Amino acid sequence: MKTFVLLPARSLSEAVQEAAKPNTLVKAGGVDVLDRLKEGIDTPDRVVSIAHLPGLDQIAMGSPTRIGALATLARMASHPELQKTYPALARAAAEAATPQIRNMATLGGNLCQRPRCWYYRNADFDCRKKGGATCFAQDGENRFHAIFDSDLSCCCIHPSATGVALLAYGAKLQTVSPRGKRTIAMDDFFVRPSADAQRENVLESGEIVEAAVLPAPPEGTRSVYKKLKEKESFDWPLVEACVNLSVSGGQIRQARVVLGSVAPTPWRSKAAEAVLSGAKAGPDIARRAAEAAVAGAKPLAQNAYKVRLARVMVERAVREALA
Amino acid sequence: MGAALWYNTGGTGPKATVIIQRDGSAEVVHGVQDLGTGARTMVGVVAAEELGLPLERVSVRIGDTGMPYGPGSGGSTTTPSSAPAVRAAAVHAKQKMAERLAADWKVPASQIEFAPGTVSVHGDAARKLSWKEACAKLPEEGVSGSGERAENHSDAWKRFTSGAQFAEVEVDTETGLVRVKKIVAVHDCGVVVNALTTESQIQGGIIQGVSYALYENRVLDRDRGLMVNPNVEQYKIAGARDVPEIEVHLVEVWDGVNNTHSVGIGEPATVPTSGAIANAVSHAVGARIRRLPITPESVLAALEEAAGQSKGGRA
Numbered sequence: 001m002k003t004f005v006l007l008p009a010r011s012l013s014e015a016v017q018e019a020a021k022p023n024t025l026v027k028a029g030g031v032d033v034l035d036r037l038k039e040g041i042d043t044p045d046r047v048v049s050i051a052h053l054p055g056l057d058q059i060a061m062g063s064p065t066r067i068g069a070l071a072t073l074a075r076m077a078s079h080p081e082l083q084k085t086y087p088a089l090a091r092a093a094a095e096a097a098t099p100q101i102r103n104m105a106t107l108g109g110n111l112c113q114r115p116r117c118w119y120y121r122n123a124d125f126d127c128r129k130k131g132g133a134t135c136f137a138q139d140g141e142n143r144f145h146a147i148f149d150s151d152l153s154c155c156c157i158h159p160s161a162t163g164v165a166l167l168a169y170g171a172k173l174q175t176v177s178p179r180g181k182r183t184i185a186m187d188d189f190f191v192r193p194s195a196d197a198q199r200e201n202v203l204e205s206g207e208i209v210e211a212a213v214l215p216a217p218p219e220g221t222r223s224v225y226k227k228l229k230e231k232e233s234f235d236w237p238l239v240e241a242c243v244n245l246s247v248s249g250g251q252i253r254q255a256r257v258v259l260g261s262v263a264p265t266p267w268r269s270k271a272a273e274a275v276l277s278g279a280k281a282g283p284d285i286a287r288r289a290a291e292a293a294v295a296g297a298k299p300l301a302q303n304a305y306k307v308r309l310a311r312v313m314v315e316r317a318v319r320e321a322l323a
Numbered sequence: 324m325g326a327a328l329w330y331n332t333g334g335t336g337p338k339a340t341v342i343i344q345r346d347g348s349a350e351v352v353h354g355v356q357d358l359g360t361g362a363r364t365m366v367g368v369v370a371a372e373e374l375g376l377p378l379e380r381v382s383v384r385i386g387d388t389g390m391p392y393g394p395g396s397g398g399s400t401t402t403p404s405s406a407p408a409v410r411a412a413a414v415h416a417k418q419k420m421a422e423r424l425a426a427d428w429k430v431p432a433s434q435i436e437f438a439p440g441t442v443s444v445h446g447d448a449a450r451k452l453s454w455k456e457a458c459a460k461l462p463e464e465g466v467s468g469s470g471e472r473a474e475n476h477s478d479a480w481k482r483f484t485s486g487a488q489f490a491e492v493e494v495d496t497e498t499g500l501v502r503v504k505k506i507v508a509v510h511d512c513g514v515v516v517n518a519l520t521t522e523s524q525i526q527g528g529i530i531q532g533v534s535y536a537l538y539e540n541r542v543l544d545r546d547r548g549l550m551v552n553p554n555v556e557q558y559k560i561a562g563a564r565d566v567p568e569i570e571v572h573l574v575e576v577w578d579g580v581n582n583t584h585s586v587g588i589g590e591p592a593t594v595p596t597s598g599a600i601a602n603a604v605s606h607a608v609g610a611r612i613r614r615l616p617i618t619p620e621s622v623l624a625a626l627e628e629a630a631g632q633s634k635g636g637r638a
Contacts, residue, residue, distance in 0.1 A: 116556075116557070118542070118551040118552055118557055124549060125549075136544065139546070140546060141545070141551050143620065228500065228619075230500070230537070230538060230559065230618060230619065231537075231538060231559055231561070231562060231564075231565050232502070232562070232564035233561070233562020233563055233564040234562055235559065238619065305619060305620040312497045312498055313498075
């Protein structure tokens with residue numbers, strides 16, 4: 001590992017000033033950053049630690065609800081009011097990683113972690129995400145890769161489980177940078193590889209996520225997050241499905257359907273939402289939404305099975321939400 | 324169900340020294356190593372049984388190449404190679420002790436009788452000592468005996484180790500996901516030296532077998548020949564929550580291969596597991612999967628193929 005200077009920030013404003021300097025990484029829980037340093041994927045001169053900044057780990061329920069970026073996945077998973085009001089988010093946090101990692105991993109870190117593509121994570125492969133000329137997965141070992149947007153310059157999958165849930169709740173992120181504060185809708189936060197294969201989100205140099213803000217769910221909201229993984233113990237998912245429906249009088253008023261681990265970004269399926277929005281909660285609605293969700297899939301040579309898994313998981317999530 | 328037949332019964336090479344001390348304790352010196360299989364316990368148990376001592380009176384020194392030669396750990400050969408050498412050394416140490424006492428009692432050494440905790444002269448109730456009293460008669464430095472692993476007996480009735488395992492699985496036919504619910508393992512264990520460590524090793528073999536059946540996969544990039552998952556994050560190994568209920572039955576078999584009838588249980592415990600799981604999956608879904616690991620992808624493919632065949636059959 002290359003030697004670097006560790007800078008424990010004393011305030012968020014100091015952190016963003018330091019983070020904006022060249023060749024600097026920001027570390028919260030350090031789960032992903034330390035992996036990348038050890039793997040030789042990132043070789044920063046300086047690492048700004050925000051792990052100890054006070055007040056950024058608060059979960060304030062209300063209208064809206066605000067979750068600080070340093071709230072750990074473990075706290076989100078076990079927060080009784082969060083479980084009640086935003087069950088899909090609490091579930092996404094609870095099912096990520098392992099108990100030890102959830103105790104360290106933060107909401108901000110989970111959103112901003114880099115993909116786990118095995119070519120990106122291997123320093124021997126100079127892939128497009130690292131600035132190289134080739135996506136090795138597109139013609140290589142791609143059983144766990146993207147089935148949507150898989151034909152762009154990079155076919156990795158986005159690893160954030162909380163990102164899937166926050167997108168389903170129509171959340172926004174509050175950020176701080178040396179240029180000031182801004183609010184970014186989750187719908188605008190992630191970047192497709194066609195725009196830039198070397199980044200996964202719109203954060204600029206020195207910009208740090210401060211909190212996620214979730215609108216109060218309307219009456220009759222039912223949200224479900226489901227994850228499918230090969231192993232019960234720690235494993236990255238094959239597919240995640242998150243649905244957020246508001247139902248009244250047997251009719252679905254609003255619907256958000258987001259798939260995870262299927263595309264370089266958390267994948268909102270507007271086709272499935274169109275099937276659900278305004279529909280009666282009838283017996284075949286889950287199947288029709290699921291079919292719509294995978295209609296435009298573009299699997300690679302080894303991952304056509306994930307299309308079927310995505311369909312099954314959306315169907316199960318909708319069915320559970322309407323049960 | 325899956326079955327294992329294992330050919331290797333261990334062999335010559337191992338040597339051991341057993342020292343009987345004046346305070347009644349004993350020490351075994353043997354260059355085997357314990358990588359978690361319970362070899363240390365095995366060495367102590369074999370010496371303690373031969374000397375008629377409780378296990379806590381035997382100290383075991385292992386794990387150093389400067390010691391009398393011990394076998395490597397592999398091929399289910401450690402116990403059946405080590406245990407006979409340790410037993411032979413304990414027998415020789417006892418003989419030395421008998422010679423000392425025989426001289427004291429002025430009888431031939433062949434008249435000295437050992438029983439657990441006592442030493443006596445055959446047919447003479449007056450000349451009987453506790454083990455501790457008898458050891459007090461030894462010279463200050465104690466007595467020692469060395470032993471060596473003999474050839475396997477050519478007249479052994481059986482020269483292999485066998486086992487059978489049975490798997491119960493749950494298959495989600497929509498996602499192809501397989502969960503192993505239970506494994507029942509019935510194993511020929513020779514004469515069991517220590518049941519706790521033997522069962523533990525069989526459980527370990529089964530856990531590894533589950534991992535092998537469902538998860539472990541060394542993925543090579545076909546164009547470049549590099550392994551793309553060379554780490555424990557992406558190379559999948561069964562974790563605590565992937566371990567099924569395990570029921571182990573030890574079947575004692577006196578095979579006559581060596582002087583302890585001991586066998587090794589490394590491979591026999593892990594070889595049948597994946598076969599049992601694959602057979603159970605096939606039984607559950609009515610389609611064969613002939614490649615490991617059995618993943619959601621391969622189960623779905625097998626189901627699709629089976630559906631296609633039955634359609635073709637009807638047409």
